Amino acid sequence: MTNFTEVATVEEIPPGERKRVEVNNELITLFNLDGELFAIYDKCPHKKTAPLVRGTINGVGIKCPNHGYRFDLKTGKCDRGEEWDTRVYQVKIDNGKILVGPVKNTI
Numbered sequence: 201m202t203n204f205t206e207v208a209t210v211e212e213i214p215p216g217e218r219k220r221v222e223v224n225n226e227l228i229t230l231f232n233l234d235g236e237l238f239a240i241y242d243k244c245p246h247k248k249t250a251p252l253v254r255g256t257i258n259g260v261g262i263k264c265p266n267h268g269y270r271f272d273l274k275t276g277k278c279d280r281g282e283e284w285d286t287r288v289y290q291v292k293i294d295n296g297k298i299l300v301g302p303v304k305n306t307i
């Protein structure tokens with residue numbers, strides 16, 4: 201993914217909300233934490249199936265609904281070790297639209 205793709209409007213994901221989208225066959229979940237948007241690969245890397253969209257917010261992180269591994273929404277780092285680190289994506293807002301761009305970490 202090298203370009204930004206429009207995935208939602210700003211109104212669709214107000215603060216405290218989340219939305220899962222599909223970009224280039226990848227499921228990505230967007231979180232709005234106090235007005236700041238984050239985008240993370242939706243499938244938990246632990247068992248490769250659990251949807252992080254159903255996880256619990258923990259600071260600037262999301263805890264998997266299955267076993268509680270926590271993923272930092274800024275860096276993709278997992279609190280259980282780097283083998284579980286996951287992808288996070290660039291996000292920008294343009295004219296009321298939310299766009300998801302390339303992966304921003306080095307996973």
Ligand code: FES
Pocket residue numbers: 244245246247248249250264265266267268269
């Ligand atoms: S499947 Fe996500 S922590 Fe186990």
